[in-house]
Amino acid sequence: MAKKRQKKRTQNYKKQIGQVPGALIYTGAKEDKSLHLHVFDYNDDDCKEADLDSVEDAFRFKDSETITWFNLNGLNFINEIEKIGNYYKLHPLILEDIVNTTQRPKIDEYNDYIFIVLKMMYYDETENIVAEQVSFVLGKNYVLTFQEAEGDVFDNVRERIRTKKGRVRVHESDYLLYALIDAIVDNYYAIIETMGNKIEDLEDDLFTGLTQEEISQQIQNLKREILKIRRAIFPLREIINRLEKSENGLIDEKTTHFFRDVYDHVIQVTETIDIYREMIWSLMDMYMTTISNKMNEVMKVLTIIATIFIPLTFIAGIYGMNFVNMPELHYKYGYHIVWIVMIVIFVGMLIYFKRKKWL
Structure with a gap:
């Protein structure tokens, strides 16, 4: 069993060993059977929304005066992603990072665009944590997003664009980038709230006589979850900090105030994660103490x-x-x-x- 787990862990990395830098190799597991392309093109007065049949249909929005949000679901469609990269003149290493789902959250600034990689996290129906990579390309009057599969946390942003709620329709593309990042960060609160409930339930279960194997397995699962969340969120502090202090012309000075608010949220989330991490470690100590007390009663x-x-x-x-x-x-x-x-x-x-x- 241990060998199988090790094979699973190293499988994605083996896909990249010995490859030429800039080679596009999808390392994820969510391979869509069909490509999903969606675009919002809007300004203060009008908003157009459409599902596209091909990536070429999105190219006509690049030089428009309106703000365009082009979203691609399906990172396993390498040829289409390469077409987008060629048209928008994205660096080959950027395209490599887009399809590499093991990429650490990061930010790269270029003259004409800013590239950002984040981890979108949520709990599925079985309360197992799911981490999906989302890549952003911010350019003049456009934002490109690349996702592994359908389903995300951006429905609220889409509704604000459709109904002209908030400031998103009256600001530039940098504000759209802020709104999307803020949606991901806000969803982290739901993650840590669920994590907190799990920890509290385990504390109660330690005194209700659950079997040793069951309670210890739950603690180990919580350890893995908190480490996965920590790896996804901690680099986000550097990313938001660079966006807030960026002198790139794509980031308006007014938008930096909104990024500062996101930074405060990230700090709050990371501090909560550190607290929960200590609580999880203390759960194991509490578990061992409970087992020892039960053994003393038996003896x-x-x-x-x-x-x-x-x-x-x-x-x-x-x-x-x-x-x-x-x-x-x-x-x-x-x-x-x-x-x-x-x-x-x-x-x-x-x-x-x-x-x-x-x-």
Whole structure:
């Protein structure tokens, strides 16, 4: 089993070993059967929304005076992503990072665009944490987003664009980038809230007699989840800080105030994660202490029983069966009765130990 897990962990990295820098190799597991292309093109007065049949249909929006948000779902469609990169003149290493789903969150600034990689995280129906890579390209009057598959946390932003709520329709593309990043960061709050509930439930379960294997496995799962969240969120501080202090012409000075607010949210989330991390480690200590206390209770009961029978065993050992008047020795079924009594005592003790969860 351990070998299988190790193979699974290193599989994505093996796809990149020995490859030419800039080679486009999708390393994820969410391979869509069809390419999903969606575009918003808007200004203060008008908004157009459409699903596109090909990436070439989005090229006509590049030099328009309106703001364009072009979204691609399906990182396994390498040829289409390469077409977008060629048209928007994106560096080959940028395209490599887009399809490399193991990429650490980062920001790269160029003269004509800014490239950002983030991790979008959410819980699925079974409350398992899912991390999906989202790449952003901010240019003049446009924002490109690349996602592994359909389903994201941007529905609120889309609704604000459609209904002209908030400031998104009256600002430039840098504000759209802020709104999308803010949606991802806001969803982190839901993640850590669920994580906090799980920790509190485990604290209660430690005193309700759950089986050792079950409670220890839950603690290990929480450790893996908190580490995954930490790896995704901690680099975000540097990214937002650079956006806030950027002197790139694509970032308006007014928008930096909004990025500063996102930075405050990221700091709050990271501090909460550190607290939860310490709580999870303390859960293991609490678990070991609970197990030790239960063992002490078991040993105390067994010691009392043994102490009671020690003097009785001592007396029986000296005198044995050396009595003249022992009615049971002459009873026809005495031997069978003794066996029945011993079996009943044995089974009764097993049932008692099971109910006490000592076995």
